[in-house]
Amino acid sequence: MYHEAIHAFPSHGVKFSQLEIDLPAMMAQKDKAVSGLTRGIEGLFKKNKVNYVKGFGKFVSPSEVSVDILEGENNVVRGKNIIIATGSDVKSLPGVPIDEKRIVSSTGALSLSEVPKKLVVIGAGYIGLEMGSVWGRLGSEVTVVEFAPDIVPTLDGEVRKQFQRMLEKQKMKFMLKTKVVGVDTSGDGVKLTIEPAAGGEQSTLEADVVLVSAGRVPFTAGLGLETIGVQTDKAGRITVDHHFMTNVKGVYAIGDVIPGPMLAHKAEEDGVACVEFIAGKESHVDYDLVPGVVYTHPEVASVGKTEEQVKALGVAYRVGKFPFMANSRAKAIDDAEGLVKILSEKETDKILGVHIMAPSAGELIHEAVLALQYGAASEDIARTCHAHPTMSEAVKEAAMATYDKPIHI
Amino acid sequence: MAMVNLARRRTGELVRPGALWGPALYRGLAAAAAEENDVVVIGGGPGGYVAAIKAAQMGLKTTCIEKRGALGGTCLNVGCIPSKVRQASVVNKKFSDEVNVVSKLTALLHSSHMYHEAKHAFPSHGVKFSQLEIDLPAMMAQKDKAVSGLTRGIEGLFKKNKVNYVKGFGKFVSPSEVSVDMLEGENTVVRGKNIIIATGSDVKSLPGVTIDEKKIVSSTGALSLSEVPKKLVVIGAGYIGLEMGSVWGRLGSEVTVVEFAPDIVPTMDGEVRKQFQRMLEKQKMKFMLKTKVVGVDTSGDGVKLTVEPAAGGEQSTLEADAVLVSAGRVPFTAGLGLETIGVQTDKAGRITVDHHFMTNVKGVYAIGDAIPGPMLAHKAEEDGVACVEFIAGKEGHVDYDLVPGVVYTHPEVASVGKTEEQVKALGVSYRVGKFPFLANSRAKAIDDAEGLVKILAEKETDKILGVHIMAPNAGELIHEAVLALQYGASSEDIARTCHAHPTMSEAVKEAAMATYDKPIHI
Numbered sequence: 001m002y003h004e005a006i007h008a009f010p011s012h013g014v015k016f017s018q019l020e021i022d023l024p025a026m027m028a029q030k031d032k033a034v035s036g037l038t039r040g041i042e043g044l045f046k047k048n049k050v051n052y053v054k055g056f057g058k059f060v061s062p063s064e065v066s067v068d069i070l071e072g073e074n075n076v077v078r079g080k081n082i083i084i085a086t087g088s089d090v091k092s093l094p095g096v097p098i099d100e101k102r103i104v105s106s107t108g109a110l111s112l113s114e115v116p117k118k119l120v121v122i123g124a125g126y127i128g129l130e131m132g133s134v135w136g137r138l139g140s141e142v143t144v145v146e147f148a149p150d151i152v153p154t155l156d157g158e159v160r161k162q163f164q165r166m167l168e169k170q171k172m173k174f175m176l177k178t179k180v181v182g183v184d185t186s187g188d189g190v191k192l193t194i195e196p197a198a199g200g201e202q203s204t205l206e207a208d209v210v211l212v213s214a215g216r217v218p219f220t221a222g223l224g225l226e227t228i229g230v231q232t233d234k235a236g237r238i239t240v241d242h243h244f245m246t247n248v249k250g251v252y253a254i255g256d257v258i259p260g261p262m263l264a265h266k267a268e269e270d271g272v273a274c275v276e277f278i279a280g281k282e283s284h285v286d287y288d289l290v291p292g293v294v295y296t297h298p299e300v301a302s303v304g305k306t307e308e309q310v311k312a313l314g315v316a317y318r319v320g321k322f323p324f325m326a327n328s329r330a331k332a333i334d335d336a337e338g339l340v341k342i343l344s345e346k347e348t349d350k351i352l353g354v355h356i357m358a359p360s361a362g363e364l365i366h367e368a369v370l371a372l373q374y375g376a377a378s379e380d381i382a383r384t385c386h387a388h389p390t391m392s393e394a395v396k397e398a399a400m401a402t403y404d405k406p407i408h409i
Numbered sequence: 410m411a412m413v414n415l416a417r418r419r420t421g422e423l424v425r426p427g428a429l430w431g432p433a434l435y436r437g438l439a440a441a442a443a444e445e446n447d448v449v450v451i452g453g454g455p456g457g458y459v460a461a462i463k464a465a466q467m468g469l470k471t472t473c474i475e476k477r478g479a480l481g482g483t484c485l486n487v488g489c490i491p492s493k494v495r496q497a498s499v500v501n502k503k504f505s506d507e508v509n510v511v512s513k514l515t516a517l518l519h520s521s522h523m524y525h526e527a528k529h530a531f532p533s534h535g536v537k538f539s540q541l542e543i544d545l546p547a548m549m550a551q552k553d554k555a556v557s558g559l560t561r562g563i564e565g566l567f568k569k570n571k572v573n574y575v576k577g578f579g580k581f582v583s584p585s586e587v588s589v590d591m592l593e594g595e596n597t598v599v600r601g602k603n604i605i606i607a608t609g610s611d612v613k614s615l616p617g618v619t620i621d622e623k624k625i626v627s628s629t630g631a632l633s634l635s636e637v638p639k640k641l642v643v644i645g646a647g648y649i650g651l652e653m654g655s656v657w658g659r660l661g662s663e664v665t666v667v668e669f670a671p672d673i674v675p676t677m678d679g680e681v682r683k684q685f686q687r688m689l690e691k692q693k694m695k696f697m698l699k700t701k702v703v704g705v706d707t708s709g710d711g712v713k714l715t716v717e718p719a720a721g722g723e724q725s726t727l728e729a730d731a732v733l734v735s736a737g738r739v740p741f742t743a744g745l746g747l748e749t750i751g752v753q754t755d756k757a758g759r760i761t762v763d764h765h766f767m768t769n770v771k772g773v774y775a776i777g778d779a780i781p782g783p784m785l786a787h788k789a790e791e792d793g794v795a796c797v798e799f800i801a802g803k804e805g806h807v808d809y810d811l812v813p814g815v816v817y818t819h820p821e822v823a824s825v826g827k828t829e830e831q832v833k834a835l836g837v838s839y840r841v842g843k844f845p846f847l848a849n850s851r852a853k854a855i856d857d858a859e860g861l862v863k864i865l866a867e868k869e870t871d872k873i874l875g876v877h878i879m880a881p882n883a884g885e886l887i888h889e890a891v892l893a894l895q896y897g898a899s900s901e902d903i904a905r906t907c908h909a910h911p912t913m914s915e916a917v918k919e920a921a922m923a924t925y926d927k928p929i930h931i
Contacts, residue, residue: 001536004523005531005536008523009527010544011547012547012548013520013524013543013544013545013550013551014520014541014543015540015544015547016538016539017539017540018537018540019537021536025535025537026535026536029535030854044929264911265909265910265915266907269907290907291907291909293912326562328515331555332519334516334551360885363882363885363886363912364885364888366906366908366909367888367891369906369907370893373906376892380892383806384892385788385791385807385811385813387814387884387887387888388786388790389515390815390888392884407566407790407794409566
């Protein structure tokens, strides 16, 4: 909102003076929204008669969990089936201790008391970029340090390029193939020592605040997995079969703690499917059909395969693209950066992947997710009526460009 | 020499050197106008220009005739499209107002929404300022800039696709000939084996209410007012009137909507309509339903309207600074020469066509607002593509039941398929699943959580019959539902599709869960 007010509103005829950020108010709104949502879940538990025990649980047997209750006592909860859904935690970097004041994880990054003048983000995954863009819009000078040669490595290469260019236009700076080897918090701000990923000459980077967002690791410490013999893999994730069952009968695991994309909606799908199996029904989760969204502005959303993955498959394919510069809605609101890119099998026209960079990419992607669910051809989307004027028309035009020709470019 | 003398005797006029090549030279000079086109399209709105481009892409020689020298549509100057050899002729009779109005409206809806957000939402989100004001000329300039970019884009697309573009007013002289009064002053005859009428629609005028585009405006004038009207009266509570009304309402006008029928937007699902109206009333829009306007008095500074109950009764006066007439649209076929060639129209003035979009006159087709079906730009585009595919000897297909409808207020309202009333009328037993945006994480987080998703499915098969959404982005969210309906989806299909968190689209999933089973988040 603030960024729009500064950059877009005047040209749209909305004028004002003395625009300022009231960070406490912004944070208060954020806190209010969050507490509303968390209370909402407690309400859902009551409604559905879910017994809610507040405490730290630990396995004592495959059917018993010993809980150190928040109020101080201990309780043993018994279950025929136990689902581990303990999630993940921030991956810490050697030499970079998180204090949630000047060196923060995403948790601390959302509660800073003032807009940092210089923010360094370690890790160019979607979390770091989203956080970086928040503070960048509020006036921070943001530098993103990334060990790998690319930001968000799971993105389609062509889309990633445009995405990075877009972030750079928003004044985000990138130092790729760079690693952080140490931090010095003795002064007011933070001095980071960095060097090329492959090793080499060191240099210093100054910041007021450093965000550590270099990945997340499954959180299973203190859970008692060893007690009952639950196996984990080298990355610390719990190994499960197609029914989400661990190697221990009656013990299941879902979400960030098992393999697969570390995303909330993936965890929700796991949860529903796992319970349906426990209830003796059939269920299904297809990780290839889990969409990914980066909530910058514009957003980037994808489902299915990237062009690199399609190439690796060795299958002949077609590509259809459509830029939002040619979309009426985007042009009319003067927010037209981005594109839709569709990949389909050359022979059958079956859609293999869809990638969107656009203001509402996170919403637009769901037509594509449903299409992939149905094994759709790009022609199917092209022959579906899309309302005018909407951003979604770009999805239709990209589909037309994939199997035939677009009209509007 | 002898041949030249022969030619001179025959024609009685001086023949230039190279007369042996006369016919070829003549063809080159007169361009494509004298040649026969495969397709001629009359009308450059969304139906017409899309049909023209599609025809050209399919290798048909096409000419487009446009009445006012400006096309409606999307902006485009980049991209390479393989061009085919032959051209197509489109005779465009009517200025493609519809798309330009839509683009202007979209721009103003957005700008006015920005102002409204700045005033009402920003402070609670920690964005503070003082002396917020509207710079209407700047807002209008942005709108004009957006539109002119878009119209130039269509001309660019025509050039790329080699659509021959003739600027003038066309009129049938035979089923394969259109006489065009060119904008520059001359006349030319455009010939085509197939002629598509895409002349669109015009504002329905009301008896006793003369549009002057100053105080009494149509949607065209409503988008170009020079100042924010203190009091705006909107005649007609269809989606156009409500969208326009909400633009000016946000910028500070006191808006009253007068509607003859008992309901606003009669095609909307009744339950959604109720919430929609309540939402508009919260935005200070006033409604006078079952009311008709019987006269206007523009003698003073503003406008005095005389209104009375629809069924008749006591009259009263309503004052306004500007009045928007948005009581419907009628097909525009005046001066087209339909009587000359015997094209039939129905009682509402719409051209009757068969499943191939052909009129009762062989080789003459019609699409878009000029024929039955929803009067929507995207419906016209679908018509255009299908019609051309039929002309090219292929199969085309448009299902009007799968054309989504969107009202671009804030929040928006979007629908596809049947309303609950229509489902009841079918006599089939059904289920309903609803999910309010108050329970959607994204909506709550951005504090823009008014609205719901409502899904109707056949009780026995769970096959989705209709989807209705009121939400900030309903116009985008609806397309998952359109595709679902296209596939004959069950609500369980949508419920079992992974939806990203946090997005508005999760509400569609939850509503689907509520339809076939139970929602999780409410």
